[in-house]
Amino acid sequence: xxxxxxxxxxxxxxxxxxxxxxxxxxxxxxxxxxxxxxxxxxxxxxxxxxxxxxxxxxxxxxxxxxxxxxxxxxxxxxxxxxxxxxxxxxxxxxxxxxxxxxxxxxxxxxxxxxxxxxxxxxxxxxxxxxxxxxxxxxxxxxxxxxxxxxxxxxxxxxxxxxxxxxxxxxxxxxxxxxxxxxxxxxxxxxxxxxxxxxxxxxxxxxxxxxxxxxxxxx
Amino acid sequence: xxxxxxxxxxxxxxxxxxxxxxxxxxxxxxxxxxxxxxxxxxxxxxxxxxxxxxxxxxxxxxxxxxxxxxxxxxxxxxxxxxxxxxxxxxxxxxxxxxxxxxxxxxxxxxxxxxxxxxxxxxxxxxxxxxxxxxxxxxxxxxxxxxxxxxxxxxxxxxxxxxxxxxxxxxxxxxxxxxxxxxxxxxxxxxxxxxxxxxxxxxxxxxxxxxxxxxxxxxxxxxxxxxxxxxxxxxxxxxxxxxxxxxxxxxxxxxxxxxxxxxxxxxxxxxxxxxxxxxxxxxxxxxxxxxxxxxxxxxxxxxxxxxxxxxxxxxxxxxxxxxxxxxxxxxxxxxxxxxxxxxxxxxxxxxxxxxxxxxxxxxxxxxxxxxxxxxxxxxxxxxxxxxxxxxxxxxxxxxxxxxxxxxxxxxxxxxxxxxxxxxxxxxxxxxxxxxxxxxxxxxxxxxxxxxxxxxxxxxxxxxxxxxxxxxxxxxxxxxxxxxxxxxxxxxxxxxxxxxxxxxxxxxxxxxxxxxxxxxxxxxxxxxxxxxxxxxxxxxxxxxxxxxxxxxxxxxxxxxxxxxxxxxxxxxxxxxxxxxxxxxxxxxxxxxxxxxxxx
Numbered sequence: 160x161x162x163x164x165x166x167x168x169x170x171x172x173x174x175x176x177x178x179x180x181x182x183x184x185x186x187x188x189x190x191x192x193x194x195x196x197x198x199x200x201x202x203x204x205x206x207x208x209x210x211x212x213x214x215x216x217x218x219x220x221x222x223x224x225x226x227x228x229x230x231x232x233x234x235x236x237x238x239x240x241x242x243x244x245x246x247x248x249x250x251x252x253x254x255x256x257x258x259x260x261x262x263x264x265x266x267x268x269x270x271x272x273x274x275x276x277x278x279x280x281x282x283x284x285x286x287x288x289x290x291x292x293x294x295x296x297x298x299x300x301x302x303x304x305x306x307x308x309x310x311x312x313x314x315x316x317x318x319x320x321x322x323x324x325x326x327x328x329x330x331x332x333x334x335x336x337x338x339x340x341x342x343x344x345x346x347x348x349x350x351x352x353x354x355x356x357x358x359x360x361x362x363x364x365x366x367x368x369x370x371x372x373x374x375x376x377x
Numbered sequence: 378x379x380x381x382x383x384x385x386x387x388x389x390x391x392x393x394x395x396x397x398x399x400x401x402x403x404x405x406x407x408x409x410x411x412x413x414x415x416x417x418x419x420x421x422x423x424x425x426x427x428x429x430x431x432x433x434x435x436x437x438x439x440x441x442x443x444x445x446x447x448x449x450x451x452x453x454x455x456x457x458x459x460x461x462x463x464x465x466x467x468x469x470x471x472x473x474x475x476x477x478x479x480x481x482x483x484x485x486x487x488x489x490x491x492x493x494x495x496x497x498x499x500x501x502x503x504x505x506x507x508x509x510x511x512x513x514x515x516x517x518x519x520x521x522x523x524x525x526x527x528x529x530x531x532x533x534x535x536x537x538x539x540x541x542x543x544x545x546x547x548x549x550x551x552x553x554x555x556x557x558x559x560x561x562x563x564x565x566x567x568x569x570x571x572x573x574x575x576x577x578x579x580x581x582x583x584x585x586x587x588x589x590x591x592x593x594x595x596x597x598x599x600x601x602x603x604x605x606x607x608x609x610x611x612x613x614x615x616x617x618x619x620x621x622x623x624x625x626x627x628x629x630x631x632x633x634x635x636x637x638x639x640x641x642x643x644x645x646x647x648x649x650x651x652x653x654x655x656x657x658x659x660x661x662x663x664x665x666x667x668x669x670x671x672x673x674x675x676x677x678x679x680x681x682x683x684x685x686x687x688x689x690x691x692x693x694x695x696x697x698x699x700x701x702x703x704x705x706x707x708x709x710x711x712x713x714x715x716x717x718x719x720x721x722x723x724x725x726x727x728x729x730x731x732x733x734x735x736x737x738x739x740x741x742x743x744x745x746x747x748x749x750x751x752x753x754x755x756x757x758x759x760x761x762x763x764x765x766x767x768x769x770x771x772x773x774x775x776x777x778x779x780x781x782x783x784x785x786x787x788x789x790x791x792x793x794x795x796x797x798x799x800x801x802x803x804x805x806x807x808x809x810x811x812x813x814x815x816x817x818x819x820x821x822x823x824x825x826x827x828x829x830x831x832x833x834x835x836x837x838x839x840x841x842x843x844x845x846x847x848x849x850x851x852x853x854x855x856x857x858x859x860x861x862x863x864x865x866x867x868x869x870x871x872x873x874x875x876x877x878x879x880x881x882x883x884x885x886x887x888x889x890x891x892x893x894x895x896x897x898x899x900x901x902x903x904x905x906x907x908x909x910x911x912x913x914x915x916x917x918x919x920x921x922x923x924x925x926x927x928x929x930x931x932x933x934x935x936x937x938x939x940x941x942x943x944x945x946x947x948x949x950x951x952x953x954x955x956x957x958x959x960x961x962x963x964x965x966x967x968x969x970x971x972x973x974x
Contacts, residue, residue, distance in 0.1 A: 171386050203383065271390050278384035290381045335381070342383050350385050 171354075174279055175268055177361055185367060188360050193266050195356030196280050199349035200264035203282045206341035208259045211289070215253035216320040219313060224254040251287035261286025262337065280353060284338045293335040297323060439590045442483040449487050453494055460496065467500065475507050476571045477517055478586060485521040492525040502528070505556065508563035511570035513538055528552055716786045716793075720777055723793045723800075761886070763806040765879060770799050837891050 181189035215223040262284050269278045284293050295317035302312035310316075324340035325333040333339050447461040468482045485506060489499035506520045513520070515538055523534040532547035532555065541562055547555060777792035873885060 171388055173388075174386065175388050175390065200385070268388070275389055276387040277390050278382070279386040279388055281382045281384040283383075284381040293381050333383075338381060338383050353385055 170276070171279065171357075174357060175277065177357070177364070178268075181360070181364060185364055188364055188367075192356060192360040195360075196266050196353050197264070199352045199356075200266065200280060200282055202349055203338070203341050203345060204262055204264050206344065207262045207282065207284070207337045210337045210340050211255050211258050211262075211292075212321075213255050215292075216317060218316045218320075219253075219310065222253050224252040224257075251291065253288050253292065258284075258286050258289035258292065258337075261289045282338055282342075284335075289337065292317075292321075293337045293339065294332075297332055297334055438480060442480060446483050446487050446490075449490055453490060455490070455494075455496055464496070471503070471507070474571055475511075475567045476582075477507060477510075478582070480586075481517045485517050488521050488525050489528075492528050502556070504567070505560055505563065507567040508565070509538065509540060509559060510567070512563040512566035513540065527555060713784065713786060716789050717781060720781055720789050720793050723796050724774060724777060759806065761882075763803065765882075766799065766803045766806050768879075770796065770803060773799050837888065840888070840892070841895060 178189060178192070181192060262282070264280070264282045266280055269281070271277045284290055296314040299306075299314040300318045300323075302315040304311055321336050323334040323336060325335060325343040327334065333342075443461075443465060446464060447456070450456040450460050450464065464486065468479050468486060471477070471482055472479045482503070486499060486503055489502045489506075490496065493499050493502065502524050503521070506517060506524055509515070509524075510517045510520045520538060523538050526532075527535045527547075530552075535555070536542065536544050536547050540559060542555065542558060546558075550558075773792065773796040777789070777796055780788040780792040873882070877885070
């Protein structure tokens with residue numbers, strides 16, 4: 160078992176307040192903090208993008224995006240229909256460029272989740288195909304015979320061709336092939352770097368906003 | 378959209394979780410209350426604290442609503458001095474009659490006043506709204522809003538209330554007609570509702586609420602007295618402390634009352650029955666009541682009912698007069714203080730610039746003046762004049778100190794002005810570049826006019842008349858005799874004795890300046906005469922071709938110049954050498970080595 164892994168996400172207090180204060184009273188420090196956080200997030204982002212294969216895993220017929228092939232509802236195996244029969248959208252095809260583009264980072268805090276927590280800094284895998292490649296086979300690593308899919312063994316094929324990295328913990332399945340793999344391999348280094356940056360900026364801000372006795376007398 | 382993300386850090390911000398926690402706490406509180414009720418426990422201090430807080434809240438809300446209504450009246454131009462008092466009384470009566478809380482009545486009245494701009498109409502419509510509210514079961518706010526809109530021409534919301542009028546009727550009729558119909562339809566509903574069991578309960582609630590507001594007002598006043606500052610933390614702490622004390626006192630009274638009840642022959646409890654302590658409590662109660670009345674009067678709630686309103690007004694007037702007098706006195710003192718401050722500032726400046734040594738060594742300064750007469754040095758004269766100016770500043774300072782001692786503002790200001798002017802002159806003096814003429818212009822401003830009189834000028838002219846220019850003659854060639862000093866025999870100014878006045882010294886320095894200028898002119902004249910003599914002398918020099926303009930520049934000395942001719946007298950020697958070489962060659966002693974050209 161690897162040592163030194165940080166529990167994810169780490170709960171912190173006062174960062175939102177600190178960033179608000181920085182924006183209001185020390186925009187340069189706010190910029191500095193965002194810059195430092197961005198550096199760390201970019202490391203994860205770059206690693207995750209590096210794990211995106213150029214070609215889709217084998218055995219998944221026609222999943223690979225082909226710009227020369229015109230995809231229609233009739234010829235697509237990966238078509239999706241709403242219950243009423245109206246087509247909603249095509250099944251997302253594997254396109255390495257698209258997936259890489261969909262791996263992004265965000266430094267603004269998001270909406271609170273069901274438990275009242277707001278994410279402060281995050282890396283996201285936003286594309287649909289990227290999400291499939293990231294998580295396929297987590298639920299049914301040996302395939303799902305009961306599935307009504309055209310390819311019930313797709314899960315097994317994914318797992319065979321690309322192992323899942325990370326682990327399940329605290330009710331969260333944090334296994335994957337792109338983001339979670341990059342995160343797993345980083346072993347919490349970036350989290351540490353981010354908190355160090357927060358501490359540094361916080362100290363600077365406190366120093367700036369604290370009036371020393373000599374200044375106060377002057 | 379997929380939601381695959383890694384959050385590197387998260388912060389708990391509440392919302393749902395907080396809401397859950399809040400609801401859980403509420404549930405727990407309710408359960409505890411039920412439990413307490415079941416086991417017959419009194420809440421004690423915490424309940425009193427809660428009641429105290431609720432009372433303060435109720436008072437603040439009521440106060441805000443009353444203020445808001447007052448502002449509306451003022452904005453509409455309906456406030457005539459007692460209007461807000463009248464409206465508050467009206468609402469208070471309506472509250473008691475109908476069982477509707479003033480918290481609802483005030484905003485309703487406020488809204489109707491804004492729509493109608495008339496107190497009478499607003500009052501009528503509020504009565505109608507109360508009837509409709511009681512008849513339809515709709516809350517007063519909704520009914521008032523509907524009436525407000527209808528008054529302004531929008532009857533749609535009125536139809537939604539279900540008042541029994543069709544849309545066509547509402548659209549076709551004027552508001553007056555609609556109001557008339559509604560008055561008929563809902564007549565007596567409010568009073569009937571108020572008389573009902575539910576209405577009586579509402580009245581009870583109102584009484585309780587009013588008690589709460591009254592207690593809240595008392596608590597706020599008491600806290601205002603207790604708190605040295607207005608911080609919320611202090612306020613809440615004081616509130617809790619006060620409530621604890623009150624709770625303890627109430628408990629004490631409870632114990633005492635129960636003990637008194639057990640005494641045979643005593644049926645009820647009155648504070649005054651308690652010996653000694655009862656008297657003190659009565660005094661406290663009276664003081665509290667008086668404080669309340671003063672507050673009410675000050676807030677203009679009901680001055681006539683306040684009783685002591687006239688006395689209060691008189692006191693306020695007297696106090697205002699006293700304050701005005703005190704302010705005027707303060708202003709005068711401040712003005713004097715300001716003048717003294719300015720003077721001190723000028724004094725400070727003067728002291729900074731003032732050279733004590735220059736004053737104490739006045740005699741030395743006079744000696745310098747004497748040296749000036751001897752050395753003809755304009756720079757030294759400037760220094761002396763600067764020192765004299767310093768003396769004048771010293772005099773100004775003494776005058777200003779006297780003025781300050783006399784506390785005469787005008788005199789202080791005048792002396793300050795003079796001092797500042799003299800300090801300015803000193804600055805100009807010390808900043809100048811030893812120009813006698815400039816100094817003179819400054820001195821002119823310092824001197825009295827009688828110093829520059831005709832007698833002085835004539836004396837100066839007489840001195841000039843005594844001065845004779847020397848006869849200039851060019852010495853002959855080879856004459857080594859010493860040139861006579863042109864200044865010998867010129868008038869010499871007498872030395873100063875050291876007892877002269879400043880004016881005399883100034884006059885003396887003028888004479889010195891004049892003399893120096895005359896001497897300079899003399900020297901210039903002599904130099905020019907020497908130059909002319911030299912030219913004449915050179916013209917007489919005939920050996921070198923006579924006078925020319927460029928003769929003194931080196932090119933005019935003689936027309937022929939010096940010619941150097943080199944005569945070749947060495948041809949015999951060459952011949953000898955040539956012969957010697959030929960001879961050597963013949964004898965085999967070649968002078969040319971092999972390979973030479």
